[in-house]
Amino acid sequence: MKKVNRVVYLTIIWITFSCEPLVTTFNDVENAILYEANNFKTESAPEGSIRVMTWNIRFGIGRLPFFGDSCGDRSVFTEDEVLNALELLAAEIDTIDPDIILLQEVDRESKRTQYIDQVQWLLNHTDMNYAAYASMWKAQVIPSDGIGRIDAGNVVMSKWEIEEAERIQLPLRTDQDALTQMFYLRRNVLKTKIDIPGQNNFYAVNIHATAFATDDTKQRHIDKFREILGEIDEAGNTFVAGGDFNSVPPDVDSLDFCIEDMCDGESFHNPGDNPEHKEGSYFNNFVNEPSILKPLYDSYNSAIMEDTATDSAHYTHSTSLDRDLDRKLDYIFFSQSLETASGTTHQDVIEDEQLSDHAPVSVTISLEQ
16 A cells, blocks of 8 residues: 555544544534632622733744744744743733733644643733633644644633633635635634623623635635624623734734745745735735724724824734834723723734734723713
């Protein structure tokens, strides 16, 4: 038997008789995974306001050079590297002191981060008590680049109990072949109901929209997100919602960051380049993309107002360690019945501390009395 056929044969046998599917698929709506901290911290009722924060933590590796971004060449990190980065993340979370956190790119049981359950670890090392987790990438093994076993996704953390948590599937990309799509991300919206003392039916909603699609998948992701918020709003309930939208604000000066994001050996925008644009660096792949977030700004309050969202003081992302922040991708929106006291983009997390490739955004919100 030829070697390649033997490998295929053994792979088929393994998949057939394994107790766990090679790649996990999900229902359109299903329960998210709930967590509690091992060391419960007493939390009293809020005094008129709460602080909410969103942060893409880059699976707890800081700015180490991962092959999938930042022009890096590594796919697996040491336990010391991961724990050191998590300790810094936990310290920053406690410094900002949010009551509710929306996290993206959180690993659990993943080879690349030494199988550390980062949800439980962060609960145990911050002032948060409860969490809900929704996987967006779960497989026994990702064959390419030595990634191996993976489980990564979105998290909502809260000082107060999470009563309900749903994982809501987002549409898959249509610009991929079947094999690539099989092993690719299953992005989702994580919808949670939080028991805040003195508040009725309060929801926290987390999204991590597509970054690399060259079709209209991003539009469909944002449409689904808006549908979920609309249902909460129409029922007379209140919410905070946000995450990594992988979208720039309306009326931003630049939609094209291909040259800024280019790694050694890459070429874009020259005759014959295929693709013409670097995936994830071009924000005009379909007709509505430049204004894709406009309906959210028009319908709800926001941590960073639309008229200042394009200011450099609110940029949240840079692609590598040696490059400045140059675009805003991370947002928080909330019910019109809630008022904002202040919204902050914590750029020092990238510029000084190098804790992620995204800066967290936080906002203090006045609650309904």
